[in-house]
Amino acid sequence: MTKQERAIQTREALRQAAAEIFTREGFPRASLPLISDAAGVSKGALYFHFHSKDDLARAIEEEAEARVELILQRLQEREGVTSLRTVVDATYALMKSVATDAVVRAGFRLGTEVARESSVDLWGRWQAWVHAMLSRAEESAELAPGVSRSAAGAVIVIAVAGVEVLASKNAEWMAPEHLNLLWEVLLPRLEACPCV
Numbered sequence: 001m002t003k004q005e006r007a008i009q010t011r012e013a014l015r016q017a018a019a020e021i022f023t024r025e026g027f028p029r030a031s032l033p034l035i036s037d038a039a040g041v042s043k044g045a046l047y048f049h050f051h052s053k054d055d056l057a058r059a060i061e062e063e064a065e066a067r068v069e070l071i072l073q074r075l076q077e078r079e080g081v082t083s084l085r086t087v088v089d090a091t092y093a094l095m096k097s098v099a100t101d102a103v104v105r106a107g108f109r110l111g112t113e114v115a116r117e118s119s120v121d122l123w124g125r126w127q128a129w130v131h132a133m134l135s136r137a138e139e140s141a142e143l144a145p146g147v148s149r150s151a152a153g154a155v156i157v158i159a160v161a162g163v164e165v166l167a168s169k170n171a172e173w174m175a176p177e178h179l180n181l182l183w184e185v186l187l188p189r190l191e192a193c194p195c196v
Contacts, residue, residue, distance in 0.1 A: 011049045013039040015063065018056050019106035023168075027057060027113045057110050061120035064107020068122060071097055072129050083136035084143070084191060090133075091160050091179055094126065098164055099174040108164060127157045144192050152190055159186075 001009075017039035021030045032053055036046040050056040071093050075086050097104045111118045134149040134156075143149060159182050166173040 007049075010039075010041055010045055013041060014046055014049055014056065015060055016102060019060050019102040022057065022060065022106045023102065023109050026115075027053070027110060028115045032056075054116060057116065058119045060103055061107045061110050061118060061122070064104045065120045065122060065125065067097065067101065067104050068094070068107070068125065076133070082142050083133045083140060087130060087133045087137070087156065088183055088187070090129070091156070091182070092176060094160065095163060095167075095174055095176075095179060099167070099171065109168065123157070123161060126160070127153065130156050142192055143190060147190055152186075155186065 014035065018030070018035045021035050021038060025034075030053065032046055033043060035053075035056070036043045039046070046056075050059065072090060075081075075090050075093060078086070081089075098108060099105075107120065108122050110116075111120060111122050131150065131153040134143070134153050137143050138149045143152070163173055163178060163182075
């Protein structure tokens, strides 16, 4: 393995370990020695790649943002799928990513930490994306008459954020069955026809 490959591997191990510790302990209680131990690297290696705990948190948030953007982009690029269906599918994809990807999970959690200034607003990005997709749905007459896209967007964002918060204490909330219940209640009210 080359020196560059080892550096990439070390950086990824640190990011992964930090994501898990930031999620479990919270930013204030997570320590750099704890992170370096969990990653199996020396403190010197940690400081070579990241100059501070905040630098490491920023790297996690930026990577989480890139991963979330990729999820949303892939969903949005599908052919023949309505905008409303894309929003529905995005809630499942996003929650699956939060459940299975420590970096994405930590990115969302770090964004809500009051102990630090977040460099990325994943919840804000999610909200903007949902509103943009619902605007498309409204333009395509996918929304039922009288449905406010801003109110619908707010309810969807609040519900998904609520699932994520509940899941931080009990992972069972991430089960697709909970999102199924959400959409069983919301879709009949939102959709113009049963075509989603």
